[in-house]
Amino acid sequence: MLLRQITTCTDPATTVIERRSQKAGQALQYRLGTCRRHRWLARDWRGLRTRSPGEGRCGTVIDYRSYERIVQSHADLWIGPSTTQYLQMHGGDVARTLRAAHAFKAHAADDWVRRPREIETAMVAVLDHAARLAEAIEAEQIDVESGRGQLLAALSACETIDAAERGA
Ligand SMILES: [Zn+2]
Known part of the structure; x- marks a missing residue:
């Protein structure tokens, strides 16, 4: 697992983008959170967008890919x-x-x-x-x-x- 931090913003994430594998098991590939102001940074990140349950920091990516x-x-x-x-x-x-x-x-x-x-x-x-x-x-x-x-x-x-x- 790799941790990336793509903003220097310290606001809590309001949107979460999750990408899962298409194969059986649907393993999590990455999860990215952004605040409202930095949603544009996640424009090219594919995945399911949901409202954040109020945890996590803007710009943090948890990456499970190879x-x-x-x-x-x-x-x-x-x-x-x-x-x-x-x-x-x-x-x-x-x-x-x-x-x-x-x-x-x-x-x-x-x-x-x-x-x-x-x-x-x-x-x-x-x-x-x-x-x-x-x-x-x-x-x-x-x-x-x-x-x-x-x-x-x-x-x-x-x-x-x-x-x-x-x-x-
Ligand atoms: Zn932000």
Whole structure:
């Protein structure tokens, strides 16, 4: 199970989105809560939406999916929209996708903005960290299980920064 926090908001969740597997057993894949103000952040998250019973914090995602599915979800939900780089463009190669995403953001911070906002600089740094972890996993310089845990943690941090950049 992986915990993600996609907003810095501390309000209680008013809406809960739950996605279950289509197979027998209907195992929970993820549960995401948002407050009224941040409902827009969950626009692209599929699943059953219900009113929150008043527990949980806005932006908290409890994710039970596999490493591959979680990385795909990061790529589809924010890495692609924010950096123009999607896994499919790089043959599903996580390291290459993240390195290209980092290069895009670093270029944007250098060239398009006269004075890079701190938030963009932070995103460039965390994307670099995530790309380096993915490269180390691929080169077998790091224990795969530990490396994947570290990579997912880095992506979670970057996801929160990205949401902040978009005004969450
Ligand atoms: Zn909120």
